[in-house]
Amino acid sequence: MLKNIIIIILILVVSGFSSGGYDHGTSTGKGQLELDLTWNPFNLIEFGQTYIVIGYGLTNHFDIHGYYAHQTDKDDNYYYGLYYQFVDTKYLDLATAIGRRQYTVSDVKDLFFPQLLFNIKFSKNLTVGGAFVNIQRITSNTFKSRGTAFDIALYLPLSGVVKLPKYVHEIKIAFGIFNPGVFEPDHGDFLPTYSIDITFKKFCNNK
Structure with missing residues (x-):
C-alpha cells in the first residue's frame, strides 16, 4: 500500500512541470500498452502542457502511437501515427515513424515525417532516449x-x-529537454520536460 502511495506521489510531483515531448526508439512490445503522462496542474506553468502519449504494440517492433496535449491557450492538439523499430541491439534502439498533428481550434495541420527516434x-536502470521530428x-x-523538433530525456x-x-x-x-522546432520559445531554445x-503487461497474459 505504501509503495503504491509513493508511486502516486511521484506521478503528481514529477509530472507537474512540463512543456512537451515525443517518443523514443524502443517499441512498446507486442500486446503491451504504454502511457506517458504529464500534468500541468491548473495551467500553473505558463508554457506548460498537460498531455498523454499512447503506444500499443501490434508486433514486437511495430506500434500505433499518438498523443493528446492540452495547452494553456486552449488550442489543444493531437497526433496519431505509425511507428517501426528497425534497430534492436543491446545498447542502442532506433525507430522511425510517420503521423499527423491537428489542432482543436485552429485549422493548422502538420505531417511529422521523417522521424528518427533513438534509445541509448x-x-x-538508465537509458537516454529521444527523437528528431x-x-x-x-x-x-x-x-x-x-x-x-528535438527532444531527449533520461529514463529511470x-x-x-x-x-x-x-x-x-x-x-x-x-527528465528531459525539448525544442519544438517550429517557433522560438520565449523561455530559451530548450524547454524542460518531465x-x-x-507500460502495462499484455492483456492476454494471465500469468
Missing part, C-alpha cells in the same frame, strides 16, 4: 517544412525501487 541503453505544414494538399525505471502492481510491466520517470511512463 547504458544499463537496465521533421514538421511539415499541410496547406492545400502541399507540404512545407517548418523545422525539426522504478521496478528496482518499489514493487509494481502485477498488471504493470514497468514505470519510468523521465513525465511518468507506464
